[in-house]
Amino acid sequence: MSKPPFRAGQVAVLGRPNVGKSTLVNALVGAKVSIVSSRPQTTRHRLLGIASFPHGQLLLVDTPGIHREQGKASSSAMHRWMNRAARGALEGVDAALLVIEAGRWDDEDALAHDALREAGVPVVLAVNQVDRIKDKAALLPFLAQVSAGRDFAAVHPVSALKRKGLEALVDDLLRLMPEQPALYAEDEITDRSQRFLAGELVREQLMRQLGAELPYATTVEIEQFVEEPGKHGPLLRIGAVVWVERDGQKAIVIGKGGARLREIGSRAREQMERLFGCKVFLQTWVRVREGWSDDEAALRTLGYHD
Numbered sequence: 001m002s003k004p005p006f007r008a009g010q011v012a013v014l015g016r017p018n019v020g021k022s023t024l025v026n027a028l029v030g031a032k033v034s035i036v037s038s039r040p041q042t043t044r045h046r047l048l049g050i051a052s053f054p055h056g057q058l059l060l061v062d063t064p065g066i067h068r069e070q071g072k073a074s075s076s077a078m079h080r081w082m083n084r085a086a087r088g089a090l091e092g093v094d095a096a097l098l099v100i101e102a103g104r105w106d107d108e109d110a111l112a113h114d115a116l117r118e119a120g121v122p123v124v125l126a127v128n129q130v131d132r133i134k135d136k137a138a139l140l141p142f143l144a145q146v147s148a149g150r151d152f153a154a155v156h157p158v159s160a161l162k163r164k165g166l167e168a169l170v171d172d173l174l175r176l177m178p179e180q181p182a183l184y185a186e187d188e189i190t191d192r193s194q195r196f197l198a199g200e201l202v203r204e205q206l207m208r209q210l211g212a213e214l215p216y217a218t219t220v221e222i223e224q225f226v227e228e229p230g231k232h233g234p235l236l237r238i239g240a241v242v243w244v245e246r247d248g249q250k251a252i253v254i255g256k257g258g259a260r261l262r263e264i265g266s267r268a269r270e271q272m273e274r275l276f277g278c279k280v281f282l283q284t285w286v287r288v289r290e291g292w293s294d295d296e297a298a299l300r301t302l303g304y305h306d
């Protein structure tokens, strides 16, 4: 049998908040490039994960999903930005990967599906979190129901968490990519700068450790990112500012005697050292900026561009 041709292209990853898009991107890429948390709307930036295989390469654009404009929160600048980012992510892609939760197909999924159809890109449906379905037989009617009347290029039940069903999913995605050589070297996992990833790792720890207590309008800015020669190889000196809206929120993030911020910093530093493969010296501050989340200009200074 002759070798299959090498295929490479771009895949937009879309779906409702919290269905497991980041987990799926990470599982496909095989390294931690996108942050994961149980809090909805973790992903504010468009992240590019590069998944390389012997027979092809997928450039995964991880989007925050297409959000319906609803309620007070979604009228903020942040939500408008997220919507624009999601739509922008569809331009020039070769396929879209729509991620849903097994057993659940609601209006928002339908909306995302319609937006993808409108954009004219082939859609592969990943029915994620199948590990949570005890009665596997119940999956079949669900798969039939969501497929009916919709022309998905393929439908795949998967578990991003347990890494099940991913090979078949990758094969079908690659089939939709154009025949062309790899677009990035195999050892590159992301074209995002280390500086950006550093900010994401701090934000992940904030979410992990503050959970529901984390104020929605919190963001992280990397103020300093300098590589210096150290005794045992290079050292990264990183300064991160956690922006909140009120003094009360600042106190929550800092914690008693600064304990919480120290813990956030030390966990984030460990993750950075693992990801960057070198020693990291991380300093974190919390600063107050009132009303930034509804202020487009402030968003731009913090790097949320169109």
Ligand SMILES: Nc1nc2c(ncn2[C@@H]2O[C@H](COP(=O)(O)OP(=O)(O)OP(=O)(O)O)[C@@H](O)[C@H]2O)c(=O)[nH]1
Residues within 6 Å of the ligand: 015, 016, 017, 018, 019, 020, 021, 022, 023, 024, 035, 036, 037, 038, 039, 040, 041, 042, 043, 064, 065, 128, 129, 130, 131, 132, 158, 159, 160, 161, 162
């Ligand atoms: N049981 C199970 N849990 C999963 C699976 N995939 C993701 N999760 C969990 O679902 C939660 C949300 O996952 P994320 O990957 O952050 O979801 P997301 O869709 O990227 O979320 P946003 O960034 O908010 O859009 C996390 O707690 C994951 O561990 C899966 O296959 N099975």
